[in-house]
Amino acid sequence: MSLGVGCHLPGGRGSRVRLTGEVAKTCLQLRFRVWGHNLDPDALTQRLGIEPSRKFHIGERPGRAAHEVAGWEWRSEWTGWDIEPSMGRLVALLGPHRNVLRSCVEEGATIRLMVAGEFDMDVVTDLEEAERRGYGFDEGVCSISRR
Numbered sequence: 001m002s003l004g005v006g007c008h009l010p011g012g013r014g015s016r017v018r019l020t021g022e023v024a025k026t027c028l029q030l031r032f033r034v035w036g037h038n039l040d041p042d043a044l045t046q047r048l049g050i051e052p053s054r055k056f057h058i059g060e061r062p063g064r065a066a067h068e069v070a071g072w073e074w075r076s077e078w079t080g081w082d083i084e085p086s087m088g089r090l091v092a093l094l095g096p097h098r099n100v101l102r103s104c105v106e107e108g109a110t111i112r113l114m115v116a117g118e119f120d121m122d123v124v125t126d127l128e129e130a131e132r133r134g135y136g137f138d139e140g141v142c143s144i145s146r147r
Contacts, residue, residue, distance in 0.1 A: 026080055026081055026117065026118070027078045027079070027080065027117065027118045028078070028079050028080070028081065028083050028086075028115055028116070028117045029075055029076055029077070029078050029079070029086075029115070029116045029117070030075065030076040030083065030086045030087065030090055030113065030114070030115060030116075031073060031074075031075050031076075031112075031113070031114045031115075031116055032073065032074045032075075032090060032094065032111075032112075032113050033071060033072070033073045033110075033111065033112045033113075033114070034071065034072045034073075034101070034104055034109050034110075034111050035065070035069045035070070035071045035072075035109060035110050035112075036069055036070065036104065036107065036108050036109030036110060037058075037068065037069055037070075037108060038107050038108050038109070039069065039070040039071070039072065039104065039107075039109050040057075040070065041055035041056065041057060041070050041071060041072040042055070044072045044100075044104065045072065047097075047100050048094075048097050048100060050074065050093060050094070050097075052072050052073055052074050053073050053074050053075040054071075054073050054075075055070075055071060055072045055073065056070060056071050057070045058070050074090070074093070074094070076089060076090065083115060090113075
């Protein structure tokens with residue numbers, strides 16, 4: 001899999017460039033979170049009939065946010081680039097419960113859907129490093145490519 005990233009390289013004479021490299025391995029995961037001051041994660045679990053990947057009451061977890069809010073979280077299995085099957089599972093699992101989730105928001109909770117990822121690839125941070133690795137820089141097309 002090839003991944004391109006646009007960025008400004010230090011020493012790049014003010015140009016924006018595109019880095020392109022081979023991604024050896026990619027893992028993605030969906031994370032659906034419900035957090036709130038008034039949230040009761042046990043009651044939410046019961047109302048949904050879905051066992052969360054994790055849940056916590058105010059003060060049960062380390063971190064500043066967990067001392068102010070309670071949380072309920074469902075995580076998909078780790079997948080490769082194709083996140084669509086996980087999204088379908090999420091919709092099938094939680095879609096029938098949208099009224100329950102809507103009531104959580106009406107009671108002050110925040111709902112977030114995130115995609116977490118791990119990418120196994122090289123990162124080139126400047127033009128000198130690109131040269132050492134055998135990448136070429138072409139200002140005309142603003143890209144770094146393997147020579």
